[in-house]
Amino acid sequence: MAYAYDPATREPWNNVIYPGNYVARLNAYRNQGVTAFPGVNCFRLVGVFNPQDSDFTIDATTGVKTLAAGNYTCEILSPDLRQDDKPRLDRAFVIPKGASVYRTAIQSDNLTPAANGDTIVTNPTSVGGKSATLTAADSVFPASGDWTAFGGFGSITPLVSAATVGVTTDADFTVTANGDNVAIIVEVCFFLDDEAPDTDEINLPYKTETGQSTN
Numbered sequence: 001m002a003y004a005y006d007p008a009t010r011e012p013w014n015n016v017i018y019p020g021n022y023v024a025r026l027n028a029y030r031n032q033g034v035t036a037f038p039g040v041n042c043f044r045l046v047g048v049f050n051p052q053d054s055d056f057t058i059d060a061t062t063g064v065k066t067l068a069a070g071n072y073t074c075e076i077l078s079p080d081l082r083q084d085d086k087p088r089l090d091r092a093f094v095i096p097k098g099a100s101v102y103r104t105a106i107q108s109d110n111l112t113p114a115a116n117g118d119t120i121v122t123n124p125t126s127v128g129g130k131s132a133t134l135t136a137a138d139s140v141f142p143a144s145g146d147w148t149a150f151g152g153f154g155s156i157t158p159l160v161s162a163a164t165v166g167v168t169t170d171a172d173f174t175v176t177a178n179g180d181n182v183a184i185i186v187e188v189c190f191f192l193d194d195e196a197p198d199t200d201e202i203n204l205p206y207k208t209e210t211g212q213s214t215n
Contacts, residue, residue, distance in 0.1 A: 047074040047093035065175040101128035103189040107145030
């Protein structure tokens with residue numbers, strides 16, 4: 001059980017599907033994984049920093065909202081969209097101990113950079129050093145986002161402890177459309193060694209009682 005998630009959430013192998021049942025995106029909120037190849041379970045968690053009014057500086061005259069440069073923590077949002085009726089709460093975006101991160105990606109929505117070259121970066125510690133960097137160009141952040149190239153599995157070092165995913169902005173950004181949500185979206189893809197097989201995976205014969213024939 002070296003690779004279990006926090007006890008408050010489901011352990012990864014309790015919520016793993018097999019390729020034949022892989023018909024939709026993996027559910028990040030449920031820590032859903034897929035046994036992409038035997039002995040290894042792959043996970044794709046998608047979280048967000050969704051700033052609220054308290055996170056902005058709001059110009060009293062123009063109403064322009066500004067998000068200051070800094071470090072921000074991401075969450076995995078609840079499927080329940082109403083803020084006044086949310087049985088399932090938003091939860092922390094945590095990569096578990098032992099995870100081998102092989103890809104990260106980052107995207108922003110409804111944020112305008114201060115200048116070309118401004119960046120939003122995934123926290124490098126929490127993603128095993130594979131940090132994506134979103135860089136502004138032509139006065140906007142690229143619509144395609146940014147991601148790390150897949151370089152194979154050979155050079156990946158598993159995380160030595162669980163880590164919370166966050167982002168760092170290097171400049172003050174303004175909200176593009178004040179009435180809409182703002183989001184910095186982060187994807188982290190990683191794999192974990194599967195647990196050992198149990199008795200459900202072998203054909204143990206029925207026990208034969210004394211006096212019964214085995215023919």
